[in-house]
Amino acid sequence: MTTYLIRNAQILGGAPRDIHIVDGVFAAIGEGLDVRADIDIDAHGLIALPGLVDLHTHLREPGREDAETVLTGTQAAAMGGYTAVHAMANTFPVADSAGVVEQVWRLGRESGYCDVQPVGAVTVGLEGKQLAELGAMHDSAAGVRVFSDDGKCVDDAVIMRRALEYVKAFDGVVAQHAQEPRLTAGAQMNEGLVSGELGLGGWPAVAEESIIARDVLLAAHVGSRVHICHLSTAGSVEIVRWAKAKGWDVTAEVTPHHLLLTDELVRSYDPVYKVNPPLRTAEDVEALREALADGTIDAVATDHAPHPAEDKDCEWAVAAMGMVGLETALSVVQQTMVDTGLLNWEGVADRMSHRPARIGRLAGHGRPVSVGEPANLVLFDPAYRGVVNPDTFATRSRNSPYKGMDLPGRVHATFLRGEATVLAGELVER
Amino acid sequence: MKRHLVSTADLGRDDALLILDTAEELSQFSGRAVKKLPTLRGRTVVNLFFEDSTRTKTSFEVAEKRLSADVINFSAKGSSVSKGESLKDTALTLQAMGADAVVIRHHASGAPARLADSDWLHGSVINAGDGTHEHPTQALLDAFTLRRHLNPGTGRDLAGRKVAIVGDILHSRVARSNVHLLTTLGAQVVFVAPPTLLPIGIETWPCEVSYDLDSVLPKVDAVMMLRVQRERMNAAFFPTEREYSRRYGLDGARLARLPEHAVVLHPGPMVRGMEITAEVADSPRCTVVEQVANGVSVRMAVLYLLLGGAVFADGPADAPRTTELQEAAQ
Numbered sequence: 160m161t162t163y164l165i166r167n168a169q170i171l172g173g174a175p176r177d178i179h180i181v182d183g184v185f186a187a188i189g190e191g192l193d194v195r196a197d198i199d200i201d202a203h204g205l206i207a208l209p210g211l212v213d214l215h216t217h218l219r220e221p222g223r224e225d226a227e228t229v230l231t232g233t234q235a236a237a238m239g240g241y242t243a244v245h246a247m248a249n250t251f252p253v254a255d256s257a258g259v260v261e262q263v264w265r266l267g268r269e270s271g272y273c274d275v276q277p278v279g280a281v282t283v284g285l286e287g288k289q290l291a292e293l294g295a296m297h298d299s300a301a302g303v304r305v306f307s308d309d310g311k312c313v314d315d316a317v318i319m320r321r322a323l324e325y326v327k328a329f330d331g332v333v334a335q336h337a338q339e340p341r342l343t344a345g346a347q348m349n350e351g352l353v354s355g356e357l358g359l360g361g362w363p364a365v366a367e368e369s370i371i372a373r374d375v376l377l378a379a380h381v382g383s384r385v386h387i388c389h390l391s392t393a394g395s396v397e398i399v400r401w402a403k404a405k406g407w408d409v410t411a412e413v414t415p416h417h418l419l420l421t422d423e424l425v426r427s428y429d430p431v432y433k434v435n436p437p438l439r440t441a442e443d444v445e446a447l448r449e450a451l452a453d454g455t456i457d458a459v460a461t462d463h464a465p466h467p468a469e470d471k472d473c474e475w476a477v478a479a480m481g482m483v484g485l486e487t488a489l490s491v492v493q494q495t496m497v498d499t500g501l502l503n504w505e506g507v508a509d510r511m512s513h514r515p516a517r518i519g520r521l522a523g524h525g526r527p528v529s530v531g532e533p534a535n536l537v538l539f540d541p542a543y544r545g546v547v548n549p550d551t552f553a554t555r556s557r558n559s560p561y562k563g564m565d566l567p568g569r570v571h572a573t574f575l576r577g578e579a580t581v582l583a584g585e586l587v588e589r
Numbered sequence: 590m591k592r593h594l595v596s597t598a599d600l601g602r603d604d605a606l607l608i609l610d611t612a613e614e615l616s617q618f619s620g621r622a623v624k625k626l627p628t629l630r631g632r633t634v635v636n637l638f639f640e641d642s643t644r645t646k647t648s649f650e651v652a653e654k655r656l657s658a659d660v661i662n663f664s665a666k667g668s669s670v671s672k673g674e675s676l677k678d679t680a681l682t683l684q685a686m687g688a689d690a691v692v693i694r695h696h697a698s699g700a701p702a703r704l705a706d707s708d709w710l711h712g713s714v715i716n717a718g719d720g721t722h723e724h725p726t727q728a729l730l731d732a733f734t735l736r737r738h739l740n741p742g743t744g745r746d747l748a749g750r751k752v753a754i755v756g757d758i759l760h761s762r763v764a765r766s767n768v769h770l771l772t773t774l775g776a777q778v779v780f781v782a783p784p785t786l787l788p789i790g791i792e793t794w795p796c797e798v799s800y801d802l803d804s805v806l807p808k809v810d811a812v813m814m815l816r817v818q819r820e821r822m823n824a825a826f827f828p829t830e831r832e833y834s835r836r837y838g839l840d841g842a843r844l845a846r847l848p849e850h851a852v853v854l855h856p857g858p859m860v861r862g863m864e865i866t867a868e869v870a871d872s873p874r875c876t877v878v879e880q881v882a883n884g885v886s887v888r889m890a891v892l893y894l895l896l897g898g899a900v901f902a903d904g905p906a907d908a909p910r911t912t913e914l915q916e917a918a919q
Contacts, residue, residue: 347698355788358698358722358765363789427706428699474676476697476720 160577162186164196168207168538170528172504178207180534183577188530198579202538205571208508210242210535212515212524214334214412215309215388215460216485218244218275220266221259222251227465227555229266229275232485235463235554237272237580239485240537240570243516243524244273244463248280249310255280255291257299264301271589272580276521279303281322281333285311290322297329304520307334309388310435312370314340319374323383330520332410334386335374337395338436342366347476349422349437357425359475362437364392371395375402375409384408386518389462391417391436393446400455410518412460413447415484415491420444420560430471430478431560434464451510452501458515461488465556483554490566493541498567523576534577543569553586593705593714594891597725597770602746605773609733610743612883612890618655619886629658632896635688637679638717639665639695644857645717645727648881649692652888658896661688676700680709688712690896698722713895721760726891727856728766730884731813732774734876737883738852739810748775753805755781755837756815756864757826759788763815763856768796781805783837785826786817802837806846813854814839814864830863840866844874852876 160182167175170188177192178185187194213236219227227235229246236244246263248254254263260277267275279296283289285308296303306326313319313335322333343366348354350361371387375398378385387399390411402409416434421441424432432438450456464481471478484491492511496502502510516525526532547561573581580587594600600608618624634653638646646662653660663683676695683691690713693701698720705714718724732747739750752771758764758780768778778796780787791798799805806812817833827833834840839853847853853865853875861867869875 350789352790352793355790355794356765358720358760358762361789428702429706469675472675472677474695474697474700474703476699 161198161579162196163198163200163574163579164192164194165200165202165207165538168202168205170207171508172206175203178528178536180574180577183534185528185530185532185534188528200538200572202571204542205538205540206504207528208240208504208537208539209512209526209528210524210537210573210575211240211489211511212519212521213241213244213461213463213485214305214458214515214519215462216244216246217249217462217464217481218246218263219250219465221262225467229263230270230272231553231555232463232465233267233270233272233275234586235483235485235552237573237575238553238570238586239487240489240539240573241485242273242535242573242575243276243521245276245278245305245519247309248278248307249285253280253284254278255283255285257292257295260296260301260303261299273575274524276305276519277301277303278305278307278309278334281306281308281313282318287311287313287315287318290318290325293322293326293331294329297331304329304331305334305386306331307336307388309334309336312336312338312340314370316373316377320377320381323378323385324381327383332384332386332518334388335370336388337367337370337374339366339370346437348425348433349439351422351440353422353425357428359425364394364439367392367436368394368398371398375399375407378409379405379407384410387411389414389417389436389460390447390456391439391443393443396446396450396455400450403455410457411455412458412515413451413456414462415459415488416482416560417447418444418451418495419491424560428475430473430475431482431558431562433475433478433480434482435480448495448499448501451496452506457510457518459488459492459511460515461485463554465554466558467556471558481558482560483549483552483556483558485554486552487547487559487561487566489539489570490568491561493568494566497541534574536574537570538572539568540571541568543567545569592895594725594895595701595705595714595716596723597728597766597773600770600773602773605729605732605770606744606746608729608887608890608894609736611894612733612886613743615889615893616883616886619882624655625657626655627657628893629653629656629896632658632689633661633687634658634690634692634892635661635663635683637663637683637691637693639693639700640718642694642718644881645694648884649717649888651885652892655885656889656892658892676703677707677709680704680707684710684712690715690892692717694718696720715891715895718762720762722762723766724762725766726884726888727763728770729891730880730887731767731854731856732770733883733887734854734880735776735811738876746774747771750776750810751779751808752776753779753781753809753812754815755802755812755839757786757817757821758782758791758815759786760821761815767813768794772796779805779809781837783827786821802843803846806843807848809851810848811852811854812839812847813856815856816858816860817864834863838864838866839869841868844869844872854880856880
């Protein structure tokens with residue numbers, strides 16, 4: 160294996176240290192290390208963080224390889240500083256059986272750019288009616304521990320209760336896409352001032368909050384843990400904060416776009432801003448940032464949702480929902496959380512690596528950057544300033560809401576178990 | 590540079606008055622035996638209708654033909670659109686055919702805005718109704734009709750006049766376009782509807798809101814009744830047709846509560862017996878037929894001004910003066 164000597168990296172934003180990587184682990188960390196390596200990296204001014212872990216990625220394979228493949232998706236992940244991603248189950252066919260999750264897991268292994276942990280569907284075909292073979296998916300080579308019908312809500316209270324209970328047998332967790340379906344029939348954007356003016360069907364905050372309230376109560380009742388996907392409203396924050404105060408085992412994630420963008424952008428009718436849950440108001444953005452800072456929200460998860468050009472180059476109503484986000488996540492977090500003073504780099508490592516890995520029960524990820532630990536690492540240049548150009552992305556799709564925006568920071572290098580997947584801002588041939 | 594009419598929110602007071610005044614002049618020609626003007630000879634106007642609309646489409650077509658434009662009707666039904674062609678490809682096709690203006694009616698809110706903001710086509714885009722968003726030429730013809738009755742004369746606005754708009758505000762593009770335009774012209778708008786048929790956030794709109802039609806009627810100079818689709822009942826917006834009619838329908842008794850000078854407008858098509866009784870619909874105070882005639886004049890004015898190079902919303906309109914029209918008609 161290649162050995163690396165990283166000079167003067169600021170681990171979690173601390174004082175400059177040298178990091179020696181040998182045989183996939185951190186062999187030595189210290190000042191002025193007197194060691195040799197195949198590749199020396201000058202990391203002056205760069206922040207070193209543990210490899211990022213995404214709880215919520217749509218890799219689209221199998222079925223929508225025109226939008227993304229496991230290979231291009233994991234390349235995008237590496238470019239964004241990720242060393243592990245959870246691949247959502249809403250593929251074609253749906254990842255609701257051991258066969259499909261094993262296929263995705265195997266494709267991830269072959270890609271070599273980042274670990275792919277498949278998420279299993281909660282119900283057969285994401286239809287919310289019959290539990291999928293959750294145990295079989297857990298027992299498969301993919302070792303599934305996170306289950307989600309993401310894209311759809313497990314809206315039947317009994318099915319949700321049973322799923323929460325059932326996965327306790329193997330320390331699984333249900334990740335809920337909280338969306339009351341009747342309240343959001345025909346919904347096109349956040350219900351509020353802007354939807355009223357634009358004449359677009361509203362997606363009210365209460366449709367998310369009512370499901371979260373129900374599910375934290377259910378989880379408490381049956382003594383299970385529950386994870387809330389892409390929490391997007393100030394009211395949801397209050398409910399999760401209340402549930403945590405009760406001591407219930409509730410975790411939640413927020414997407415980078417909900418930390419930065421608001422429904423005012425929809426006034427352009429440009430479907431690049433169409434996403435589910437929808438962009439909310441500035442007050443929601445404020446509440447989400449505070450909740451991420453104080454730990455009420457555990458993790459930043461990208462909800463990376465690639466779509467081919469034709470699914471966005473059209474009128475709003477027929478456009479697909481979703482945004483790509485792997486390659487801009489850390490920059491958005493720097494802008495919204497670090498540069499605002501809400502979170503330091505240690506906090507970023509906690510919300511983007513440690514906690515998501517713990518929620519997904521992902522061994523070998525989200526570990527500290529210390530001697531003997533697996534060398535999953537990202538070197539990030541926070542001083543960089545640049546305009547986002549999706550044409551340079553590794554993802555196969557271009558539906559980035561940040562196109563043309565000035566965002567801070569850039570991933571300089573990413574290491575997966577001691578091997579570089581990204582060096583000097585470029586993908587490494589694997 | 591904005592050479593489109595997508596939303597009445599884009600129209601300043603001067604823009605709006607220019608359109609109304611131009612329409613007033615153009616309306617004089619509709620009384621003549623030969624109604625045609627050579628103004629848009631050689632210009633191509635496409636009527637791109639993704640949604641059935643006999644009334645609006647016919648009105649635009651008459652307006653275009655009276656201005657001697659080459660008119661192409663591109664209806665989504667039975668065309669490549671029904672075979673899955675995208676809005677983008679349809680627009681590119683129309684661009685290649687040299688459309689100078691595209692009049693678009695679409696079931697999706699924002700489709701005309703997409704066309705206007707894209708580089709898919711370069712002609713003027715005129716919104717003929719998009720989803721539950723806007724219907725600017727309807728609002729213009731409503732304002733034109735209101736001005737004729739309440740403050741007649743070119744250069745005049747609707748300052749101090751009060752207009753009630755009654756019915757399904759939530760799903761109404763007519764209501765949205767009217768609230769912008771009538772407010773710009775100085776009028777005061779009151780929305781009257783059951784709370785279920787008002788959008789969230791209505792309290793921030795530049796209008797009053799009332800749930801009680803009877804208390805509003807004596808205070809207004811005009812009342813605009815909106816069509817209420819029966820299928821809304823199935824989504825629990827109101828309990829029954831009868832209950833809706835009783836609470837929000839305009840009948841003879843309610844008509845009598847209006848001040849004597851007040852008029853009744855309806856964008857059509859009317860559902861007699863639902864939001865308006867036959868007695869009111871057929872009364873001389875109901876302007877619905879007049880609105881149709883005014884619609885042609887207003888649409889002629891919009892086409893004339895846009896294709897003549899007027900720029901709305903970017904400061905004072907640099908439009909050809911309407912005296913040129915008269916010369917052209919000699």
